[in-house]
Amino acid sequence: MMEKMIFGRFIPGDSLVHRLDPRAKILFVFLFIAIVFIANNAITYAILLGFTLLSVFLSKIRLYFLINGLKPVFILMAFTFFLHLFFTQGGDLLVSIGFVDIYEEGLRQGIFISIRFLVLVFMTSILTLTTSPISITDGIEVLLGPFKRVKLPVHELALMMSISLRFIPTLMDETGKILKAQMARGSDIGSGPIKERIKAVVPLLIPLFVSAFKRAEDLATAMEVRGYRGGEGRTRYRQLNWRLIDTLSLLLLVGFAGLLWYFRS
Amino acid sequence: MDILLKQVGYSYAKDTPFEKRALTDVTLHVPSGSYTAIIGHTGSGKSTVLQHLNALLQPTEGSVLIGDRKIEAGTKAKNLRDVRKKVGIVFQFPEQQLFDETVLKDIMFGPLNFGVPEEEARRRAIALVEQLGLPEDVLEKSPFDLSGGQMRRVAIAGVLAMEPDVLVLDEPTAGLDPRGRREIMDLFYRLHKDKGLTTVLVTHSMEDAARYADTVAIMHGGKCVATGGVREVFANEEQLGDYRLEPPRTVRMQREFEEKTGIILHELALTEEALAHAISQALQEGRGWK
Numbered sequence: 153m154m155e156k157m158i159f160g161r162f163i164p165g166d167s168l169v170h171r172l173d174p175r176a177k178i179l180f181v182f183l184f185i186a187i188v189f190i191a192n193n194a195i196t197y198a199i200l201l202g203f204t205l206l207s208v209f210l211s212k213i214r215l216y217f218l219i220n221g222l223k224p225v226f227i228l229m230a231f232t233f234f235l236h237l238f239f240t241q242g243g244d245l246l247v248s249i250g251f252v253d254i255y256e257e258g259l260r261q262g263i264f265i266s267i268r269f270l271v272l273v274f275m276t277s278i279l280t281l282t283t284s285p286i287s288i289t290d291g292i293e294v295l296l297g298p299f300k301r302v303k304l305p306v307h308e309l310a311l312m313m314s315i316s317l318r319f320i321p322t323l324m325d326e327t328g329k330i331l332k333a334q335m336a337r338g339s340d341i342g343s344g345p346i347k348e349r350i351k352a353v354v355p356l357l358i359p360l361f362v363s364a365f366k367r368a369e370d371l372a373t374a375m376e377v378r379g380y381r382g383g384e385g386r387t388r389y390r391q392l393n394w395r396l397i398d399t400l401s402l403l404l405l406v407g408f409a410g411l412l413w414y415f416r417s
Numbered sequence: 418m419d420i421l422l423k424q425v426g427y428s429y430a431k432d433t434p435f436e437k438r439a440l441t442d443v444t445l446h447v448p449s450g451s452y453t454a455i456i457g458h459t460g461s462g463k464s465t466v467l468q469h470l471n472a473l474l475q476p477t478e479g480s481v482l483i484g485d486r487k488i489e490a491g492t493k494a495k496n497l498r499d500v501r502k503k504v505g506i507v508f509q510f511p512e513q514q515l516f517d518e519t520v521l522k523d524i525m526f527g528p529l530n531f532g533v534p535e536e537e538a539r540r541r542a543i544a545l546v547e548q549l550g551l552p553e554d555v556l557e558k559s560p561f562d563l564s565g566g567q568m569r570r571v572a573i574a575g576v577l578a579m580e581p582d583v584l585v586l587d588e589p590t591a592g593l594d595p596r597g598r599r600e601i602m603d604l605f606y607r608l609h610k611d612k613g614l615t616t617v618l619v620t621h622s623m624e625d626a627a628r629y630a631d632t633v634a635i636m637h638g639g640k641c642v643a644t645g646g647v648r649e650v651f652a653n654e655e656q657l658g659d660y661r662l663e664p665p666r667t668v669r670m671q672r673e674f675e676e677k678t679g680i681i682l683h684e685l686a687l688t689e690e691a692l693a694h695a696i697s698q699a700l701q702e703g704r705g706w707k
Binding site for chain 1: 531
């Protein structure tokens with residue numbers, strides 16, 4: 153069940169996108185999110201979609217896998233699509249069934265918003281799929297560096313983030329194990345009436361909390377024992393390395409924004 | 418109750434880039450009333466096989482026959498409660514599954530899920546606490562207030578309270594002190610003998626396998642590479658070596674004894690007691706030292 157989820161997952165690889173500096177990728181995605189809103193007609197949305205598919209291609213992630221893993225997102229997408237389809241008015245009346253009127257503008261908006269949603273989800277997924285959680289946090293820490301001046305605990309935030317990311321798979325594994333142990337004792341979240349299923353959550357959550365707290369305590373002890381005392385004067389083991397291709401990728405994005413601006417109506 | 422795995426294959430995370438093959442063409446028969454040990458190196462697929470024994474995992478190829486219930490690749494099995502009632506699993510580090518307010522409630526959790534009346538479940542819990550050598554006042558305590566060893570025993574009691582026909586044990590004594598290990602393993606063996614419980618033990622310990630099991634299956638690289646009687650498997654040192662396993666300590670000592678003295682013992686010694694007995698007998702028979 154959880155195996156197919158791809159939120160926050162990382163697939164190791166050595167594609168062009170994998171090799172980009174995490175800072176470049178994070179900046180890229182944030183800029184892209186802003187740029188998406190430039191698009192406002194059929195051509196620009198088509199360019200947007202094409203650009204996204206090109207990025208997927210360059211990252212060497214199988215499209216099928218991406219689509220399969222993002223199924224829950226598609227439900228949300230379909231929901232917004234129909235919302236626009238039924239409730240946006242304007243342009244010619246296309247179909248009218250009973251009390252439902254579908255206007256041209258509604259269809260247009262529905263399709264555009266869906267594409268916008270799709271490219272945003274695809275791009276952010278590419279970021280997390282091609283960048284290891286550790287690199288993402290490293291990148292964020294550096295990018296947020298300037299905010300240290302205003303007393304933002306950047307290092308601590310980055311540490312918290314990397315610890316939580318680090319423990320996602322561990323906790324997932326543990327959930328699976330406890331789930332199975334309780335299933336073997338006849339409690340089953342996966343089947344039975346809804347009331348039974350809700351009752352089956354307690355035997356799952358309590359052991360999970362107990363072990364999470366225990367792990368947190370162990371980790372804190374282990375860090376203290378090894379002399380951890382915050383980010384002050386700490387050097388890095390993993391050095392980030394900005395190369396020409398990173399600059400080029402951002403320039404490409406700027407060019408892309410210009411293209412969208414040109415074709416926008 | 419018989420369990421039969423027929424050409425079972427299993428892949429984790431099938432159809433994703435994370436797909437990982439765990440089992441290939443595993444055929445294994447666990448006859449009713451037998452004590453089967455599954456041995457093998459780390460990552461050989463032992464634990465994956467174990468989860469097929471009560472349909473926690475469904476094979477991606479082949480089929481599993483549990484009693485008269487057939488679980489086949491490709492079909493989604495429903496209503497597995499009956500199967501799970503009959504096959505109890507003690508997982509590795511079972512104390513992780515404790516959750517209820519009191520030990521009593523936690524032990525009663527399994528039986529109540531399977532429709533055992535409350536009075537009967539309570540009776541079983543009380544009896545098991547005693548059998549497992551826990552003090553009686555533990556029943557009303559929170560399981561999280563107990564020591565690690567006690568938690569382990571409570572968790573085991575929680576599985577035994579279901580009174581399954583088949584008991585599957587995954588390294589049940591890992592991390593316990595030697596005496597605790599022995600006590601718990603002996604208890605499982607007693608249940609196996611007294612109640613005719615079909616037992617499957619997944620273990621790293623060749624000594625445990627030799628002492629308790631009557632059939633041994635070797636897993637290697639996701640395949641079941643050998644099955645046979647316990648003596649037959651442990652006598653074949655070459656085969657064990659092929660799968661990076663060592664014979665039990667008693668067998669190693671027997672071989673050394675035989676080599677040094679030239680006296681060949683009548684049969685393979687599977688326990689320390691048997692080895693001591695066999696050696697003293699051989700010496701008494703007056704075959705003397707060469």
